[in-house]
Amino acid sequence: MQFGIFTVGDVTPDPTSARTPTEHERIKAMVAIALKAEEVGLDVFATGEHHNPPFVPSSPTTMLGYIAARTERLILSTSTTLITTNDPVKIAEDYAMLQHLADGRVDLMMGRGNTGPVYPWFGKDIRDGIPLAVENYALLRRLWQEDVVDWEGKFRTPLQGFTSTPRPLDGVAPFVWHGSIRSPEIAEQAAFYGDGFFANNIFWPKDHFRRLIDLYRRRFAHHGHGTPEQAVVGLGGQAFIRRNSQDAVREFRPYFDNAPVYGHGPSLEEFTEQTPLTVGSPQEVIEKTLEFRESFGHYQRQLFLMDHAGLPLKTVLEQLDLLGEEVVPVLRKEFAVGRPAEVPAGPTHAARAARGAGEQR
Structure with a gap:
């Protein structure tokens, strides 16, 4: 089981100080x-990709390459790579290059994004979102798997005798997750290829994501990749932790009440009741996260969103101390209890390379 954090890179005013970071x-x-995540023993750091204010991570490979040079163990991932508006050729080359620089500590999550205006900025039509995701990913896989590619499709110019460089490290392409909030077509895509499926699992009730994950597991087995239990699942989550739950609620409330991401809708209490958001003590975060297994089955990766809504860096680093020292060690132990032997571990380059270059999973 892999544990980590993911960031959306929002630039949000701190409601308690009225200060907006540059x-x-x-x-x-x-x-x-990211550096703190490795220090406290987490496994994964993931960044989103955005091309519009108030977000800053427009170039994930630049950021992850920089972090790779300053870390030794951390798996570096995206929490969204825009498969719809990025050229598959550029994705293939950028992430293979990052693989080499990071000695294989790289995977990525394909997504369509949730900002409509991005499509025309990159010469695309949002109405083609699903077809773009399907066609672009099919090409991306070929670019990683085949040394010479001849290809023709609908959304980009044809390729003739094209070789993507550099080639994937050890002949093994980066592991791919397909991320989705609401699209069954993306769950089907992940299942068809035998890739991982990542359910955002943040703003919606668990029944919504359970349906998507169940669909993915069934179709994974249908396409001959193994049993439903052997499908590779990742989950998001949100937490704000203090040693005392009352302190956590008191401190986080102004961020919840004012952050645009929460939409000024349900109260903090209603939101924590209806969604995976946990605001409380380490034990409360442990208990609620363990419930994910009851809802979704055994899974491989748990990422937490902890640096959004204007929270100052000092507070986020304190959160990571609590997560790494008091929450994750217990979760590792508890998630291992009763885990069937046939359930796969979280994907790593070393394990996949050891199985052979022909395997994508």
Whole structure:
């Protein structure tokens, strides 16, 4: 079981101080958070990809390459790579290059994004979102698997005798997750290829994500990749932790009440009741996270969103101390209890390379 954090890289005013960090400060803070994640024993740091304010991570490979040079163990991932608006050729080359620089500590999560105006900025039509995701990913896989590619499709110019460089490290492409909030077509895509499926699991009730994950597991087995239990599942989550739950609620409430991401809708109490958000003590975070297994079955990766809504860097680093020292060690132990032997571990380059270059999973 892999544990880590993911960031959306939002630049949001701190409601308690009315101060908004600069883009420079926010980018540097994301790096500091990644370094802290490795320091406290987490396994994964993942960044989103956005091309619009108030977000800053427009170039994930640049950030992850920089972090790779300053870490030794951390798996570096995206929490969204825009398969719809990025050229598959550029994705293939950028992430293979990052693989080499990071000695294989790289995977990525394909997603369509949730910002409509991005499509025309990159010459695409949002109405083609699903077809773009399907066609672009099919090409990306070929670029990683085949040394010479001849290809023709609908959304980009044809390729003739094209070789993507550099080739994937050890002949093994980065592991791919397909992330989705609401699209069964993306769950089907992940199942068809035998890739991982990542359920955002943040703003919606668990029944919504359970349906998507159940669909993915069934179709994974249908396509001959193994049993439903052998499908590779990742989950998001949100937490704000203090040693005392009352302190956590008191401190986080102004961030919840004012952050645009929460939409000024349900109260904090209603939101924590209806969604995976946990605001409380380490034990409360442990208990609620363990419930995910009851809802979704055994899974491979748990990422937490902890640096959004204007929270200052100092507070986020304190959160990571609590997560790494008091929450994750217990979760590792508890999630291992009763875990069937046939359930796969979280994907790593070393394990996949040992199985052979022909295996994508």
